Amino acid sequence: MRWGVPSPDKVAYMADVAAAAGDYKRQLLDLLELEPGLTVLDLGCGPGEDVPAMADAVTTSGRVVGVDIDPKMVEAATSRFHDHPHVEIRLGDGLALSFEDATFDRARMDRALQHVADPATVLTELHRVLKPGGLLRIGEPDWDSLVVDGDLEMNRAFNRFVCSTMVRNATIGRQLARLAHSAGFEVQAVHTVSPVFHDFALADNIFALTRNTERAIRAGAIERADGERWLAELQQGDFLAAPLMFLLSARKPL
Template sequence: MSQLTSATTTAADQIAYLDTAAATAVGRDYKKHVVDVLDLRPGHAVVDIGCGPGTDLGRLADAVQAGGRVIGVDRDARMLAEAGRRLSDRPRIDLRAGDAHALPLDDTSMDRARIDRVLMHVADPATVLAEVRRVLRPGGVVAMAEPDWDTLAVADEDVSTSRRFARFVAGRVRNPTIGRELIRLSARAGLRVRSVEAIAVVFRDFDTADRILGLERNSARAVAAGELTDADAQPWLRRLTDGPLLAGFTLYLVTAEAA
């Protein structure tokens, strides 16, 4: 699934974005934690919904070992092709083209499910979680990691420009507050929430913040859209570039169980 990118962004750009986000310190930590809270055991069947270029499939396969099943589902053929290339030495990983709203999986066929920054993009998160409930066996667990883009903050003396930038970024995401909605949506889908964690995603250097938050590209888009003025955006960017920089948002990690 594409992240905070425009409709014209190439697949290579999307993959590079996902790779960059996964390589950050907070990306590495929370991804490991998602696997930990899934409590994967040898022999488990696990699906990664919106697996992208296969970033996390190898870790899942290591956890369930040779007797387990790992299925990666994505609707983007280019992502699946890249995942297949990267995981060519892992034939036990099953890559499937499919929509999260209609998973290509049998009822009660999975022990575990993983969703990482996917629900913020889908047309109907409630339908996706109903599908998760359908494919999970009784007692099966889903781990979901989703941001709340309404919590995005960029520290600067020009608080107004920082706020307008944050609102513009949140407005570019289909479901910007999905992180805070996971508990309600899980309950509606018939999933029992087991744990909720709020993870602070913090950036202290401009280059990383720019790659993940698009400080330059999104401020330029905001100017073009009339949400910011160039007279405000340019000095704002210069101050952020010169530092010190502090920016961040909240990522919610929710685990839920099928009754």
């Protein structure tokens, strides 16, 4: 809890995000170019929402290893895959992965790099554990680019607060190519995806519009009258919000 405003259950929230973000997740999965027999690392796997699709793609001749730093996430994911022998879930830290060099054919992260203390070190670790020629795929948002139709200044004030207070690496999406190149990767492509939300309740759950506006008010970043007016206006008439996601495709050189 921050600023005295309760947050939702993390496991349930991750499941809701996965359900709402199907299109970019399918694109990220396609970019992995999975085949039977490959070994895949899902770093920051959360409760394992994306693991089944990867496990199906590599079949039982391959292996998917999910790693997360949160014990609750690891517990939730482990309970889902106890009867899948080619899926392994581990508690671990991306800053110091407990794998030998050149272990994996593929590695992915989805909205996890935004939360780590040192993204550059995580990318260096991913480079280390990938085999030569191995593929890295990362999807990350750019919270400074969240578009909410309505009062432009309130949209900007909300984004400033989220970027400065609520998310550790709020603009990591736009930095992915540079950071991956610095870690030794060959950057193949950067794609952008911007899903559009028309339902306020769904967007409010995903982007914490109400919770973070209240946090911003209590922190003195937004005037209460302005924040409450903005939220009321968003719930009236046509609603539109669109986050900007960056999808990185990179390769460890041979």
